[in-house]
Amino acid sequence: xxxxxxxxxxxxxLYKDSLLKKKxxxxxxxxxxxPAPIWLMRQAGRYLPEYKVLREKxxxxxxxxxxxxxxxEVTLQPVRRFDMDAAIVFSDIFVVPTALGLxxxxxxxxxxxxxxxxxxxxxETDERRWAEWTKPVYEALGIVRENLSKATALIGFAGxxxxxxTYLAHGGASPDQRAAKLWGHRDPAGFSRLLDALGAGVARHxxxxxxxxxDVVQIFESWGGGLPPxxxxxxxxxxxxxxxxxxxxxxxxxxxxxxxRTATLEGYALYAQETGVDAVSLDTSVPLAWATxxxxxxxxxxxxxxxxxxxxxxxxxxxxxxxxxTASVPFVFNLGHGILPETPIAxxxxxxxxxxxx
Ligand code: CP3
Numbered sequence: 001x002x003x004x005x006x007x008x009x010x011x012x013x014l015y016k017d018s019l020l021k022k023k024x025x026x027x028x029x030x031x032x033x034x035p036a037p038i039w040l041m042r043q044a045g046r047y048l049p050e051y052k053v054l055r056e057k058x059x060x061x062x063x064x065x066x067x068x069x070x071x072x073e074v075t076l077q078p079v080r081r082f083d084m085d086a087a088i089v090f091s092d093i094f095v096v097p098t099a100l101g102l103x104x105x106x107x108x109x110x111x112x113x114x115x116x117x118x119x120x121x122x123x124e125t126d127e128r129r130w131a132e133w134t135k136p137v138y139e140a141l142g143i144v145r146e147n148l149s150k151a152t153a154l155i156g157f158a159g160x161x162x163x164x165x166t167y168l169a170h171g172g173a174s175p176d177q178r179a180a181k182l183w184g185h186r187d188p189a190g191f192s193r194l195l196d197a198l199g200a201g202v203a204r205h206x207x208x209x210x211x212x213x214x215d216v217v218q219i220f221e222s223w224g225g226g227l228p229p230x231x232x233x234x235x236x237x238x239x240x241x242x243x244x245x246x247x248x249x250x251x252x253x254x255x256x257x258x259x260x261r262t263a264t265l266e267g268y269a270l271y272a273q274e275t276g277v278d279a280v281s282l283d284t285s286v287p288l289a290w291a292t293x294x295x296x297x298x299x300x301x302x303x304x305x306x307x308x309x310x311x312x313x314x315x316x317x318x319x320x321x322x323x324x325x326t327a328s329v330p331f332v333f334n335l336g337h338g339i340l341p342e343t344p345i346a347x348x349x350x351x352x353x354x355x356x357x358x
Contacts, residue, residue, distance in 0.1 A: 045341065099133035160224075207246075265294075279298035280298070289325055311347040
């Protein structure tokens with residue numbers, strides 16, 4: 001039978017598309033992908049000169065986040081430069097509290113600052129304000145989606161209620177999360193209303209991002225460590241389980257990564273078992289031999305961001321041991337926490353090359 005050139009061409013395109021299945025999604029379906037897919041938490045940011053140019057142009061951090069064209073461009077920068085397997089939308093965990101009525105300033109080199117709150121009623125749902133702060137994120141996701149290769153996954157995210165609460169109760173980053181802990185211990189009912197209100201906003205925002213084109217969403221619990229076990233359960237695990245359930249009610253099969261940074265090993269095990277997340281992102285301290293034995297979730301992690309700054313043979317050794325220890329499980333290569341501004345670009349190149357066997 002004669003096959004026309006046009007048909008042959010079409011077949012080639014279709015065949016190629018099927019080869020371009022996203023590696024990250026294959027891992028969520030239980031596949032052991034080698035080379036492992038790789039992306040880095042905070043992969044867009046100040047270690048990239050092209051980021052600094054756009055950050056300067058936007059004038060402020062919120063100005064950059066809330067301009068869908070600029071946010072999409074910044075999202076794509078690391079993907080283009082390093083050929084990452086996933087893009088994570090350029091945004092911040094403080095979009096949700098801001099969309100719920102709080103006035104959060106992001107100060108250079110310090111982070112989020114706001115007037116501390118001690119009452120869940122400080123959060124409100126004004127639909128206009130909600131749309132004003134969340135729609136630009138969904139628009140940015142749409143633009144990124146259009147500009148992303150079919151092989152690259154798109155990730156949305158939000159902060160977990162407890163982590164957000166630590167900033168809200170203190171008015172910014174706090175060394176020991178004292179204000180949120182005090183609130184939770186002294187006024188459990190009021191604090192639980194705060195976590196519920198934040199959780200509802202987080203679930204809604206994750207659904208919005210999935211509907212706007214995110215393949216996967218990640219929940220950042222950056223301050224998951226240092227809690228007594230009972231409070232880890234009621235302030236971290238239970239609110240996260242509720243979010244997962246709410247998201248899947250609206251988006252059945254939603255793929256969700258949880259990152260309970262610096263939780264104890266028992267904490268990680270409980271979190272993996274009880275929250276319903278598909279994947280657990282491990283911080284630098286978690287032994288991979290333990291995680292591969294004890295956690296049934298997909299694993300992501302956990303290169304020390306400082307080893308990435310160090311580079312050289314220390315970096316190669318750290319990468320190799322992570323790859324060796326996760327060789328027999330579905331795994332996504334990432335850092336144990338966000339990339340730091342002083343990270344040399346050449347070291348990120350070295351990392352991606354080595355993970356891909358070069
Ligand atoms: O991963 C990515 O590339 C997506 C973008 C992203 C940002 N913040 C951009 C950002 C993500 C995933 C976050 C999450 C975030 N934001 C977390 C959770 C993850 C973690 O690292 O624990 C937290 C706690 C925040 C709150 C926050 N916002 C902090 C601590 C800072 C840094 C302050 C500073 O100047 O060092 C911000 C601001 C921010 N968010 C920056 C970026 C790139 C830097 C500010 C700038 O460029 O002006």
